[in-house]
Amino acid sequence: MTHPHTDDILQRLEALEIKASFTEDLLDQLNLTIYQQQQLIDQLTREVIQLRQQVPENAAQGPRNLRDEIPPHY
Template sequence: MESTSEPSSGQRRIIERLESLEIKASFTEDLLDQLNMTIYRQQELIDRLAREVIQLRQQAPEGGGAAAPRNPRDELPPHY
């Protein structure tokens, strides 16, 4: 039996493949963290916008304002 400290070419290939997989896993974990943060920020924005919509609905006159007739003069700019 031969005792060598050098890995064989097959072992080197396996080591290289393992290192490549570890690098890819590291990049994948980083990307996943970035995507999770993006989703978190988007959900915060959605929640804030939903609260604003609720506030605007509460401020709107009863019936949604469609029942009240509008005066066209109210739409004219002040210089007319």
């Protein structure tokens, strides 16, 4: 027969082990989420850089003239 105090300690230990296991799983999920978000941030950063390279340099100098953007058939 085990001592009641020992049973209480074993139950508490088992509860802590379960919590630790769930915490490890959650940490793994969070790490994966952070990794995926960083991959997306890196991809979006590359796309922004590419888009900036495509913008004509004079576009950043001031307001556009809408007449310059009228298609030739007008």
